[in-house]
Amino acid sequence: MxxxxxxxxxxxxxxxxxxxxxxxxxxxxxxxxxxxxxxxxxxxxxxxxxxQLIVRRPAALTLAQAGAEVRGLTPGLDAKTWQELAPVLADLHETQRSVITIFFLIVYLAIGIVILNAMLMAVFERIRELGVMKALGMGGEAVLGLILAESGVMTALSVVVALGLSVPALYYFVHTGIDVSGLSDVSVQGIAMDPIWRASVSRETMTQAVGLFVFIAVGAALYPAAKAARLAPVAAMHHQ
Structure with missing residues (x-):
């Protein structure tokens, strides 16, 4: 050498x-x-x-905060974050995050449309029954609460079933991962990819997904519930 x-x-x-x-x-x-x-x-x-020193960022700090803290501890030295060292890779990372966000928005929008359609059909199929209930003295707020409660039960069951079905898949992707060793010769800006891609699941991952789903489900059920609450008893009982 x-x-x-x-x-x-x-x-x-x-x-x-x-x-x-x-x-x-x-x-x-x-x-x-x-x-x-x-x-x-x-x-x-x-x-x-x-x-050269490589510092791993603590989970509690953002990349910018960690970079500023390291620079403060090393005056006179050149300290750069990975985004500054690999700007093309950083731009690609941000683009992928944007694409994933748009994809999830489309998925949740489709879920909201499905729930809205299902609850509307449930209301239309029971218009006469709802009219009888209102004629017997049930107020509009009670009907609204009934439809929302039905939506809440369906949402809760959906969450339980979805979480139950996702556990085996999440376990596999976290512990086994996807083998992409066939792409070992592929690199991005000179940085090779890990041959095994593994998922990372945190409490925030689950709570954010479930919370957003519940919000969309309840929001989608508001219109059918409000429509049922405004039904006129006589017209509803004569609905064909």
């Missing part, structure tokens, strides 16, 4: 190659060598200290 030492001298040494790694990244594949710390210090004339 022939290179330049940290003190400006010519550094050269003979080493035995112990192995060749699979694709790690374009830059690493072309010019990187992994060696022991002792061999590196002897070759590059670096008896002490380090030339």
């Amino acid at each position: 022939l290179t330049q030492g940290a003190d400006g001298s010519m550094a050269n040494e003979l080493y035995t190659v112990r192995g060749v790694l699979k694709s790690v990244g374009e830059a690493t594949d072309r010019g990187a060598v992994f060696m022991t710390q002792g061999a590196f210090r002897d070759l590059m004339v670096v008896p002490e200290g380090v030339h």
Whole structure:
């Protein structure tokens, strides 16, 4: 190996190659060598200290906060976040997040339309019964509460069934993952992808999804419930 030492001298040494790694990244594949710390210090004339530090961001801090904190602790040194080191990858990440957000909005919109249609059909099929109930003295608020309660029960059952069915799939994707080792030669801006893609599930993941679903389900049931509450008893009992 022939290179330049940290003190400006010519550094050269003979080493035995112990192995060749699979694709790690374009830059690493072309010019990187992994060696022991002792061999590196002897070759590059670096008896002490380090030339680069990689800091993992705590979960409690955002990337910007972590970057600012590291810069405050290292005055005079060059501290950059991964977004600053790989701006193309950062833009791709933000684009993917936007696409995923739009996809989920479309899915939840479709769910809301399905629930709205189901509750409207349930109201139309029971117009005469609802008219009889109102004729017997049930007020509009009671009818509104009845339809919303029915929607709430259906929503709760849907959440329980969905969570029950999702547990095996989530367990598989978290612990086993998807093997994409066939794409080992693919990299983004010189950064290789992990050959095993695993899902990451947190409390926020579940509560946000369930909360949004409940909000949409209740919101979609408001119109059918309000329509049922405004029914005129006589007209409803003569509905064909």
